[in-house]
Amino acid sequence: MISSKSDVKSTTIGANARIWQYVVILENAKIGADVNICSHCFIENDVVIGDRVTIKNGNQLWDGLVVEDDVFIGPNVTFTNDKFPRSKKNEHHMMKTLVKRGASIGGGAVILPGIVIGENAMIGAGSVVTSNVKNNSLVFGNPAKHIRDVDCG
Numbered sequence: 348m349i350s351s352k353s354d355v356k357s358t359t360i361g362a363n364a365r366i367w368q369y370v371v372i373l374e375n376a377k378i379g380a381d382v383n384i385c386s387h388c389f390i391e392n393d394v395v396i397g398d399r400v401t402i403k404n405g406n407q408l409w410d411g412l413v414v415e416d417d418v419f420i421g422p423n424v425t426f427t428n429d430k431f432p433r434s435k436k437n438e439h440h441m442m443k444t445l446v447k448r449g450a451s452i453g454g455g456a457v458i459l460p461g462i463v464i465g466e467n468a469m470i471g472a473g474s475v476v477t478s479n480v481k482n483n484s485l486v487f488g489n490p491a492k493h494i495r496d497v498d499c500g
Contacts (some may be wrong), residue, residue: 350370393410404422468484
């Protein structure tokens, strides 16, 4: 289901994807099966989203982001892809960001570029992630710090 109030240019969208109103998806983005993309999201060209991913309202997914299967992205998460952005400059230092299988990112978190968020990791709401997050790790704060391991059983 793709809302008629969305602007979806990509033709690489898996079966049973649900794309709600006011979503913009550029033509080269790859969206998996059984994905739920809530309203007011923007997905740039060089973005790959796996299967069974939930992307809540108000997210922008910029070039260089890979989201593996079964990931949850809470509302208004901020992803970045350039450590040194400048207006009106041709120098773009885009970095790849990877969110591994089963990770959950709480609402309002900020993810700096070039980060790897490990499998089944949990990012607390409002956290600022400035370094890689290990598998099965709960991180929280500004900057986000390891709080404890999470039980994935």
